[in-house]
Amino acid sequence: MKTRAAVAWEAGKPLQIEDIDIEGPRAGEVLVRIIATGVCHTDAFTLSGDDPEGLFPAVLGHEGGGIVEEVGAGVTSVKPGDHVIPLYTAECRTCRFCTSGKTNLCQAVRATQGKGLMPDSTSRFSKSGRMIHHYMGTSTFSEYTVVPEISLAVINKAAPLDKVCLLGCGVTTGIGAVLNTAKVTPGSTVAVFGLGGIGLAVIQGAVMAKAARIIAIDINPGKFELARQMGATDCVNPRDHADTPIQQLIVDMTDGGVDYSFECIGNVEVMRAALECCHKGWGESVIIGVAGAGQEIRTRPFQLVTGRVWRGSAFGGVKGRTQLPGMVEQAMRGEIDLDPYITHRMPLERINEAFELMHEGKSIRTVIGF
Numbered sequence: 001m002k003t004r005a006a007v008a009w010e011a012g013k014p015l016q017i018e019d020i021d022i023e024g025p026r027a028g029e030v031l032v033r034i035i036a037t038g039v040c041h042t043d044a045f046t047l048s049g050d051d052p053e054g055l056f057p058a059v060l061g062h063e064g065g066g067i068v069e070e071v072g073a074g075v076t077s078v079k080p081g082d083h084v085i086p087l088y089t090a091e092c093r094t095c096r097f098c099t100s101g102k103t104n105l106c107q108a109v110r111a112t113q114g115k116g117l118m119p120d121s122t123s124r125f126s127k128s129g130r131m132i133h134h135y136m137g138t139s140t141f142s143e144y145t146v147v148p149e150i151s152l153a154v155i156n157k158a159a160p161l162d163k164v165c166l167l168g169c170g171v172t173t174g175i176g177a178v179l180n181t182a183k184v185t186p187g188s189t190v191a192v193f194g195l196g197g198i199g200l201a202v203i204q205g206a207v208m209a210k211a212a213r214i215i216a217i218d219i220n221p222g223k224f225e226l227a228r229q230m231g232a233t234d235c236v237n238p239r240d241h242a243d244t245p246i247q248q249l250i251v252d253m254t255d256g257g258v259d260y261s262f263e264c265i266g267n268v269e270v271m272r273a274a275l276e277c278c279h280k281g282w283g284e285s286v287i288i289g290v291a292g293a294g295q296e297i298r299t300r301p302f303q304l305v306t307g308r309v310w311r312g313s314a315f316g317g318v319k320g321r322t323q324l325p326g327m328v329e330q331a332m333r334g335e336i337d338l339d340p341y342i343t344h345r346m347p348l349e350r351i352n353e354a355f356e357l358m359h360e361g362k363s364i365r366t367v368i369g370f
């Protein structure tokens, strides 16, 4: 059959909206009709060509919500009509990673997903006989997409897909990094570097964790109003303090450093600052941002010897099939507020505008409707 999709034919070029061919689901696979998708910084990173794993041509997109249209042979956990959020971090529940109880990084489809292919090493997308890659196992910039069964969280049908799609990446990543990875404790002081969708979700998570002080840091002061609305107690623009390294400024503001910090940019220099603004003896810093190919982090090892801890977090440490349905319920009860993130809405035909708004720092999340 045909599907209307935004195709990334090559790095650095706008997406092209066109009808492409999509094959039906094979064994263990599911055809999903995407209703809405967010546009995340990571899509832009891959489109730019800086992503070492980026493959072209591809159908990008990984923050979607949709409805199951058809299931392949052997699929038992979802059925046509189910409402779903595609997962770029699958959950097979049987691999060594899933059963470890220590990580959400299921490896069942990791190898083929990284090659832009379905688990049988082929693609369901093509145009005029030319193969088009999948992306992150989700490819939500297409009205129809095929994903592995283990890459779908089944959610409450009453949830608005054009909002809860944001739980497919950004909001879950930020809140999860606070609650699952750092396990922020009540009364803590938290520093958040970068106030895009991820950083704002970290602020929301820190409020949920009852942090006492939340310091929001960005070089774009246009981000501060929303950060304050979401619960930031202090906003700092490093460019207003050019003579003082940002880590020193935060240490001075907090009587020795923060209990927890989160890097939500993908800048290795800021990752260092985020670690070094943590309190001696116990401060913990979580890297969420994805840095460019070949970049490396550094600090003086004595920073760690003296008790600071460096961690990383992928998809907020959340096991998608098990935990995401509950987060959708939290959003429906108003315990997770998704509205502040949605600064723009537009149809697929205008998706390149969503990328421009992101690059200009004018949007948090644009939701694309199909």
Ligand code: NAD
Residues within 6 Å of the ligand: 040, 041, 042, 045, 169, 170, 173, 193, 194, 195, 196, 197, 198, 199, 217, 218, 219, 220, 223, 238, 264, 265, 266, 267, 270, 287, 288, 289, 290, 291, 313, 314, 315, 316, 361, 364
């Ligand atoms: P975004 O571009 O919307 O936000 C980044 C923010 O950082 C912007 O507000 C920008 O002004 C600010 N910034 C840039 N340079 C800065 C600096 N030197 N100091 C302070 N602030 C600075 O991006 P996003 O969608 O929020 O994503 C943030 C990062 O998280 C990206 O690297 C993305 O790839 C990554 N990400 C990681 C995961 C994960 O699971 N680990 C999931 C999703 C996204």
Ligand code: DAO
Residues within 6 Å of the ligand: 040, 042, 062, 088, 089, 105, 106, 107, 110, 169, 290, 313, 314, 315
């Ligand atoms: O299992 O090796 C692995 C990788 C899992 C992917 C984790 C992705 C986290 C960061 C990517 C940004 C997501 C939008």
Ligand code: ZN
Residues within 6 Å of the ligand: 090, 091, 092, 093, 094, 095, 096, 097, 098, 099, 105, 106, 107, 108
């Ligand atoms: Zn697994």
